[in-house]
Amino acid sequence: MNKASNSKRPLADNALPQSLGSDINLRLAVENFLYHEAELLDTWCVEEWLALWTEELSYLVPSTDKPDGDPRKDLLMIQDDRFLLHQRVRSIVNGTNWAENPRSTIRRSITNVQAKVVKENAVEAKANFVVYRSQAASLNIFPGHAEYLLETGGPEGFYIRMKRAVLDLEELRPHGRVAFIL
Amino acid sequence: MSKIESKQVNQPYVIENKGKSLFQVNRRVFVDDQILERETRKIFDTCWIYLGHESEIPNPGDFLTRQVAGKELIFVRSREGDVHAFFNTCPHRGAMVCREKQGNDKLFVCMYHAWSFDLAGKLVNRPEAKRYHADNSDGVHNLVPVANLDNYRGLYFVNYDVNAIDLPTYLGGAREYIDLTIDQSEVGMEIVGGTQEYGFDANWKLLVENSIDGYHGMPTHTTYFDYILAAGGQLGDTGTKINKPRDLGNGHAAIEYGSPWGRPIAKPVAAWGEQGEKDCAEIRAKLTERFGKERADRIAYNNFNLLIFPNLVINNVMAITIRTFYPQAANKQHVKAWALAPMDESKVMRERRLYNYLEFLGPGGFATPDDCEALKMCQQGYMNLKNVEWNDISKGMGENKQGNTDEKQMRVFWREWDRRMQSAK
Ligand code: FES
Ligand SMILES: [Fe+2]
Numbered sequence: 001m002n003k004a005s006n007s008k009r010p011l012a013d014n015a016l017p018q019s020l021g022s023d024i025n026l027r028l029a030v031e032n033f034l035y036h037e038a039e040l041l042d043t044w045c046v047e048e049w050l051a052l053w054t055e056e057l058s059y060l061v062p063s064t065d066k067p068d069g070d071p072r073k074d075l076l077m078i079q080d081d082r083f084l085l086h087q088r089v090r091s092i093v094n095g096t097n098w099a100e101n102p103r104s105t106i107r108r109s110i111t112n113v114q115a116k117v118v119k120e121n122a123v124e125a126k127a128n129f130v131v132y133r134s135q136a137a138s139l140n141i142f143p144g145h146a147e148y149l150l151e152t153g154g155p156e157g158f159y160i161r162m163k164r165a166v167l168d169l170e171e172l173r174p175h176g177r178v179a180f181i182l
Numbered sequence: 183m184s185k186i187e188s189k190q191v192n193q194p195y196v197i198e199n200k201g202k203s204l205f206q207v208n209r210r211v212f213v214d215d216q217i218l219e220r221e222t223r224k225i226f227d228t229c230w231i232y233l234g235h236e237s238e239i240p241n242p243g244d245f246l247t248r249q250v251a252g253k254e255l256i257f258v259r260s261r262e263g264d265v266h267a268f269f270n271t272c273p274h275r276g277a278m279v280c281r282e283k284q285g286n287d288k289l290f291v292c293m294y295h296a297w298s299f300d301l302a303g304k305l306v307n308r309p310e311a312k313r314y315h316a317d318n319s320d321g322v323h324n325l326v327p328v329a330n331l332d333n334y335r336g337l338y339f340v341n342y343d344v345n346a347i348d349l350p351t352y353l354g355g356a357r358e359y360i361d362l363t364i365d366q367s368e369v370g371m372e373i374v375g376g377t378q379e380y381g382f383d384a385n386w387k388l389l390v391e392n393s394i395d396g397y398h399g400m401p402t403h404t405t406y407f408d409y410i411l412a413a414g415g416q417l418g419d420t421g422t423k424i425n426k427p428r429d430l431g432n433g434h435a436a437i438e439y440g441s442p443w444g445r446p447i448a449k450p451v452a453a454w455g456e457q458g459e460k461d462c463a464e465i466r467a468k469l470t471e472r473f474g475k476e477r478a479d480r481i482a483y484n485n486f487n488l489l490i491f492p493n494l495v496i497n498n499v500m501a502i503t504i505r506t507f508y509p510q511a512a513n514k515q516h517v518k519a520w521a522l523a524p525m526d527e528s529k530v531m532r533e534r535r536l537y538n539y540l541e542f543l544g545p546g547g548f549a550t551p552d553d554c555e556a557l558k559m560c561q562q563g564y565m566n567l568k569n570v571e572w573n574d575i576s577k578g579m580g581e582n583k584q585g586n587t588d589e590k591q592m593r594v595f596w597r598e599w600d601r602r603m604q605s606a607k
Contacts, residue, residue, distance in 0.1 A: 063376035063379075064379060065283065066376040066377075069376045072532070073374075073532065074375040074376040075377070075521045075544075076376060076546075077540070077544055077545055077546035077547075078540060079536070084409075084540075087408070087412060087548065091409075094404075094408070096405040096408065098552045099551040099554065171381065171516075172380035173380060174383065175545075176545060176551075176554045176558075177382070177551035177554050178546045
């Protein structure tokens with residue numbers, strides 16, 4: 001690929017078709033990927049979902065009063081590395097995660113997707129989400145946005161290196177917890 | 183006499199039958215809004231209630247607003263550096279004077295008619311002041327402070343009762359455990375940025391019980407113990423053998439124990455590597471220098487869950503959490519939780535601490551959501567109250583030795599709760 005001809009096209013030749021170099025196509029590719037991710041999560045295919053991640057990873061959910069919280073300095077709600085995320089998935093699969101056993105019904109809408117290439121093979125993406133979670137007689141709504149750092153490659157076009165899900169809630173009430181995956 | 187009072191005459195809240203080694207709590211106390219109303223008067227309006235930590239308002243002019251046991255408060259450090267707590271309501275016609283969660287300022291200006299107050303609560307200005315003939319020499323137009331505000335080693339408490347006993351006396355034996363926590367640092371402790379604020383449908387007293395319940399660990403927290411094993415920890419390797427629930431007086435209680443998890447105050451785990459061992463050895467050496475080996479080891483190795491009656495929990499475990507919770511209704515509570523840490527902690531130890539905290543604690547952690555689920559299930563179970571009336575808190579009664587997985591510490595809470603609820607005052 002001739003990088004000089006279009007600075008917005010540093011994607012690896014074999015990672016994505018050439019046609020995805022334009023902003024719109026990049027966004028469509030990212031949207032496809034995020035929809036796929038959403039479907040896996042909503043259908044509780046959490047092990048398949050785990051395969052979407054790079055080896056080194058971070059899955060973050062900041063505290064509601066500190067949306068820009070830094071996991072090294074601040075108290076977040078979730079800051080999983082590979083090991084913790086693996087354990088999180090395991091607890092859902094094994095059913096020891098009592099808050100999600102029996103499983104709730106979750107349904108998410110992903111919108112306002114934006115994506116830009118930040119360096120060779122790396123894409124920064126942003127999307128709004130609303131997750132509806134119902135269990136027994138209660139319905140909880142989790143609105144927010146997610147920031148992603150994606151790497152190109154793999155059967156789905158991308159891997160997730162970092163996902164930061166920021167909730168638009170002042171407090172986690174009446175939800176009480178986030179025991180499914182945002 | 184209200185309905186609940188007449189019922190209560192026939193049906194006690196708490197029954198302690200020493201002869202039968204039976205301790206029972208009537209499930210009404212978790213569902214009845216009239217009992218909650220009584221709790222508000224007899225407990226929340228008369229006990230010392232946690233407000234916040236000194237490190238949350240370190241500089242002159244720092245303030246924060248907080249709902250504390252159903253009242254809107256301002257917690258502020260004045261220009262002169264002294265700490266105040268005011269009811270967040272304008273002496274004019276009542277608007278909340280301070281509308282931000284936190285900040286730093288010179289004055290509070292009410293948005294409604296722009297009365298303004300200095301940080302010591304004194305009215306300093308109001309538009310068209312000449313139209314007021316009543317002067318403010320008696321302070322009738324100042325912000326109203328809470329009846330009592332005091333701190334013990336940086337932990338600030340309020341008490342709404344003008345006849346309250348002083349804070350150190352109230353804290354009684356709980357001071358021993360606060361000391362063990364605060365002594366971790368020579369320089370001082372601080373609240374880490376980020377508050378976990380959450381709420382769920384369960385009576386607040388269920389979280390009291392849960393916070394000092396050593397019995398539920400294994401069944402409820404399988405996820406967490408799986409995690410510990412996967413991380414290479416050994417469940418038997420607990421560092422200390424102590425296993426004795428403590429009655430600290432005035433309804434305060436604690437359980438103290440060893441643990442398979444690492445403690446960023448000087449108990450390393452494999453995942454921290456050699457560097458972790460070295461860092462911990464250094465901290466321990468310093469603690470030994472300050473306190474001697476025995477106390478240093480207790481500070482470094484021993485975990486505890488401390489309940490300060492009625493609604494403050496300090497869990498000094500794989501990290502330190504300060505957790506307080508308030509009833510919103512008989513079947514609903516609001517929880518706030520913070521991480522407390524030594525101010526002089528190294529960057530890498532702080533990272534280990536935060537990682538530790540989140541592996542267990544908080545609404546996204548590997549344990550707290552399961553507690554929350556268990557408490558919701560209890561609350562829902564109490565729908566059967568008419569047919570199944572009593573909770574059982576008897577575990578360990580009649581035994582010579584009480585362990586942390588017994589329920590003595592909960593009985594300590596319930597006795598004090600019952601005593602206050604029965605008081606005529
Ligand atoms: S209510 Fe505050 S100035 Fe009028
Ligand atoms: Fe628990």
